[in-house]
Amino acid sequence: MLIVTPNPAVDHTVRLADLRPGEVMRARSGVSVAGGKGGNVARAARLLGADPTVLAFVPDIGSEHLRALYAAEGFRLVGIPVPGRVRTCTALIADSGEVTLVNEPGAVVASADWARLMSAVDQHLRGHTAARDGAPDGGATGPGGATGPGIVLCSGSLPPGAPEDGYADIVRVGRAAGCEVLVDASGAPLARAIEAGADLVCPNVSEAEGILRAEPGDAGPAAERAHPGGRELVDDGGADVPDRARSSAAALLGRGARWAVVTAGSAGAALAGPGVSMWFPAPRVAVRNPIGAGDSFLAGVATARAAGRDWPDAVRRGLAAGSASVEQDAAGVVDPSRVDQLEALLAAAVR
Numbered sequence: 549m550l551i552v553t554p555n556p557a558v559d560h561t562v563r564l565a566d567l568r569p570g571e572v573m574r575a576r577s578g579v580s581v582a583g584g585k586g587g588n589v590a591r592a593a594r595l596l597g598a599d600p601t602v603l604a605f606v607p608d609i610g611s612e613h614l615r616a617l618y619a620a621e622g623f624r625l626v627g628i629p630v631p632g633r634v635r636t637c638t639a640l641i642a643d644s645g646e647v648t649l650v651n652e653p654g655a656v657v658a659s660a661d662w663a664r665l666m667s668a669v670d671q672h673l674r675g676h677t678a679a680r681d682g683a684p685d686g687g688a689t690g691p692g693g694a695t696g697p698g699i700v701l702c703s704g705s706l707p708p709g710a711p712e713d714g715y716a717d718i719v720r721v722g723r724a725a726g727c728e729v730l731v732d733a734s735g736a737p738l739a740r741a742i743e744a745g746a747d748l749v750c751p752n753v754s755e756a757e758g759i760l761r762a763e764p765g766d767a768g769p770a771a772e773r774a775h776p777g778g779r780e781l782v783d784d785g786g787a788d789v790p791d792r793a794r795s796s797a798a799a800l801l802g803r804g805a806r807w808a809v810v811t812a813g814s815a816g817a818a819l820a821g822p823g824v825s826m827w828f829p830a831p832r833v834a835v836r837n838p839i840g841a842g843d844s845f846l847a848g849v850a851t852a853r854a855a856g857r858d859w860p861d862a863v864r865r866g867l868a869a870g871s872a873s874v875e876q877d878a879a880g881v882v883d884p885s886r887v888d889q890l891e892a893l894l895a896a897a898v899r
Contacts, residue, residue, distance in 0.1 A: 549593060549600040549699045549854060550672050552718055553586020554665060555654040555707040556604040557637040558614060559879065561839075566642045581878070582617040583637055585704035585732065588843035588880030589850075590623050592869060595882050596851040601626060603668055605707060607655035610634030626668060630661050639839055639879075647838060654707030662710055669718055673700070673725035698727035699850045702741065703843065705733065712736045716744035723747070728853060732846050735759075743804045748849065748859075750809040750842065753789065756796035764803060790827050793818035798825060807859050809866075811842070819863050826860060831893050833871050840879030845870035847880075848887065864894050 560583075563576045581587065586602055593600045606614060606627035614634045618625040632655025640648040700722040702715040711717070715737045722729040728747040731738060739759045742749055751759070793810040797820035800808035807821040816829040848869030852862035868891035872882045 549598050549701070549850060550669070551586045551589050551593070551600050551602045551701045551703055552665075552669060553584050553589070553602060553604050553703045554657075554710055554714065555584060555635070555705045556582075556586060556602075556606070556614060557584040557635045557652070557654075558610070558617065559583025559587065559637050559639070561639045561641065561837075561878070563641050564643075566644065567640055567646065567648055579878070580617065582614065582621060582623060583879075585840075585843050586701075587618070587623075588840040589701060589703050589732075589847045591621065591880035592840075592844040592847035592873065592882050593851055594622070596847055596869065596884060596887070598847075598851045598854065600624070600701075601672065603665065603672065604628070605630045605655065605657055605661065605665065607632035607634050626672075628661065628665050628668060630655055630657050632656060641837065645835065649839070654705070657707050657709040659709075659711070662714060666717060666721070669700075669721060673698075673722060673727060697853060698725070699854050700727050700729045701846060701850055702729065702731040702733060702746075703846065706737050713740040713744075715746075716740040719744040719746045730846060730850060730853075732842060739803075742800055745804050745806060748807045748809065749800060749805045750811060750846065750849075751796075751800075752811045752813070753792050753796060756800060756808075756810045757792070759803070760796060760799050789815045790818065794820070794825055794827060807863075809845075809863055811845075817863075817867055819860060821859055824860060826863075828864065828867050828894060829897055830867065831871050831890050831897075833875050833890070835874045837877055837879060838874050840881075841870040841874050843880055844873035844882050847882075865891055868894055 558580050560580045562578045564573055590600050590602050601624045603626045607630055610633055635652035635654050638650040702718055706714050715731050719729045719741050730748040731741040731746045732750055734755050789812045793812045797808040797810040797818045801820055809817050809819050811817040814830050819826045845866040849862045849866035852865040868887045869882050871890050872886040
């Protein structure tokens, strides 16, 4: 399993009694971990039985700290050195449960830097192809020894200077190597990946509707305006949310995605694929930290696909993983036994 996360970060989580802008406050605690969305995906995937490789740009300033955080968790990091400073993403979590995120931009990369990243992707996939061709059944070994397709995950934002169609390039290269490519991004990079035929995309309702309002092939400005500054919050209590999610998921197939999941927060998620349209109500859980739920979802889907499970079953596993993750204090942390329990609840609810 290859996780391509071009814009990694040090994730710093601060817990405090309450957040009072303009005042000096004392934190209850502060913890830094290997972060960015790819770091969370790697953490959840490891806990679910995978042994992923993470491929990322690693800026010069702060590189030792970032590499040490990855090494501390036993992650296999393939870093592409670039000039600049490693970004920090800060989460401020109040006792009330309110979360404030401050995400720094990444280091600026040049076209030559992106070419080096694509060369590293190609090298990894050539190794996968050789291993696959040498395997008796032609498959890749997943968690538990089962076999499924090779998996490439494109996770998170692109750094400044990266090409808008960067993830689309990875989709094309990955699929040519016989791998499935799953993309968790937003705005124009996600729209381009959809048009390139990504095997799975997983936007929320607002992100999906923003992309669908844009003309195919002209996704940039319209898609970006739909969620300035990041993911838009969704009124997941609205009675129309399941219908909106189903409609958006189906429409994303028309744009080129092979499978699409459109999430709607605590309401649930819609899945669309060839001849498939499903709504998964989210299980009720006690939320401690909502950060990284989407990343745990992606890890759940990817590990299930690597184990040979079909798409609806894999998405069910992903939703269980995402729900389990919000019960934990740290982003990307899941309890596999709890994931199993929530998956069984989802299977009973969706028949």
